[in-house]
Amino acid sequence: MKAAMYYGNKDIRIEEIPEPTVRPGTVKVKIEWCGICGTDLHEYLDGPIFAPPAGSPHPLTGETVPVCLGHEFAGIVADVGDGVTNVSVGERVVVEPYITCGTCARCRAGIYNVCDTLGFIGLSGGGGGFSEFVVADAKRTFPIGDLPTDIGALIEPLAVAYHAVRLSKARPGDSATVYGSGPIGLVTVAALKAQGIENVIVVEPAEVRKVKAAAAGASTVLDPTDTDIVAAIKDLTGGVGTDVSFECAGFNGATAQAIRATKGGGTVVNVAIWGHEATVAMNDLVFNEVSIIGSLAYCNDHEPTIKLLQDGKVDAAQFITGKIAVDDIVEGGFRELIDHKAENVKILVHP
DSSP: OEEEEEEETTEEEEEEOOOOOOOTTEEEEEEEEEEOOHHHHHHHHHOSSSSOOTTOOOTTTOOOSSEEOOOEEEEEEEEEOTTOOSOOTTOEEEEOOEEOOSOSHHHHTTOGGGOTTOEETTTSSSOOSSBSEEEEEGGGEEEOTTSOHHHHTTHHHHHHHHHHHHHHTOOTTOEEEEEOOSHHHHHHHHHHHHTTOOEEEEEOOOHHHHHHHHHHTOSEEEOTTTSOHHHHHHHHTTTSOEEEEEEOSOOHHHHHHHHHHEEEEEEEEEOOOOSSOOOOOHHHHHHHTOEEEEOOSOSSOHHHHHHHHHTTOOOGGGGEEEEEEGGGIIIIIIIHHHHTTTTOSEEEEEO
């Protein structure tokens, strides 16, 4: 079968690889669409980062580069292994793309998203969504009903946002600030609105992304290049600050603003994956008694995210800014997102 194989820095090759077969408890998915994630871009530009480099196989897959990329995928069930009862051949499905040990203390406690040896389909081995077929655990394969599979490919990033909002404990009537309106910032805005949080402020300097933030549901969009963000947020919230803030930019200045512009006793959720060590003004944190929590991907969040889409609470189609064939994945996908990142949100790949 055809697959986009990642060998290392700026080295992705379209190759023919063996088609996977089901094992007991697994599902074979014929991939229809797979989104290109920011993590994939980091691997392409600076990796291997999460992909296991040569000589250091992933402890659960035993694989090293080259690996097939792609973890935001949806498709049709092509085959099921022995003992699988939750999905049937022909159903549209999405996969929670984790590879976990199931035995460490974190897995046993139910927080399998921070498994001691966590891996991802599409990064750590075990196949990837930029190929024709993937075999995944049935327990992490979810039917999506009548949702089309291009929308299904957005469930994974939406689940990231749903998880972050859930961790924040934001409730209807609360106010929120989202720092950065790249793909994860935008879906965080959508997830907040879907949960009934109407007052959502977005902080974003790029003109194109400011427009996208408003379309996603932001009630106010502030430009940090010409606005005192902390003063503006305090003014918009009666001098209090927002109840929760979401750092989706991975930028020291945004973190500092989030801490100072969140209400006393409020919560800042860090959703961004940082490319450098963060600097935090600890006294601002202490004097405001603000809590900072990290949010990693998702954990039991796919099914409620699917329901949000099925109930029409999120307009996910607005986030699709391109569709390409896998043969064009480098120039039409990776390079397009790198060179024109402000204009794009999610480019989907058909294998």
